[in-house]
Amino acid sequence: MPCEMCDRPAGADYLCARCTADLGLRLGQLPALYAALGSMLAPGRTADGGRGATLVEAPAPARLDVVDQRAEFGVLEVWARALAADRAVPVAVPGADDLGARATAACAALGAAVDWIASSWPAAGDCAGEVRGLFDGARSVVGAGDLPARMGRCPRLVHGAxxxxxxxxxxxxxxxxxxxxxxxxxxxxWAALRVAQRDLAAAL
Incomplete structure (x- = not known):
């Protein structure tokens, strides 16, 4: 059947191997993105702790776009609890007031179950879609910063694909x-990698 994220063949799974790997990578990076957003809460702050443009008007108590983006990390807890309920396996998500700690624990729980999510969870597509949206939204606020550079897709053949x-x-x-x-x-x-990536893109 087709992958619920990209419509490419996924066999009997809900997510193809590529989208499964992407889900795991994003879950692994979201805690760092949350921390980077925290460093930007003060008006005029950038992700590296520097100062942005000089403010002419009196600043707000905090950057509301950053506050809103951090609040969206609460969706990770929702998915971790849904995963626990559907697998009938306890998932430790702290009840602390610290959303960062809860989001990190939720990422760990979801990340540990990525293969099961892809192969066995009917909600896999919705979960992966929301994780991608959260990741892309946070990254757009933080900017590239110290996050890993995206270098395209891996062209290595695995089981003929x-x-x-x-x-x-x-x-x-x-x-x-x-x-x-x-x-x-x-x-x-890397030059050969770029050629292989172009060939891969042309074949898809």
């Missing part, structure tokens, strides 16, 4: 590593 997982290069690292299939791409092969 391209892996297709998103490749992310953490700041300060020189070797790309696919979080799904484990393929590595040192700088010396």
């Amino acid at each position: 391209a892996c297709g997982a998103e490749l992310l290069l953490p700041q300060g690292q020189q070797v790309l590593r696919c979080g799904w299939c484990g393929a590595t791409y040192p700088p010396g092969v």
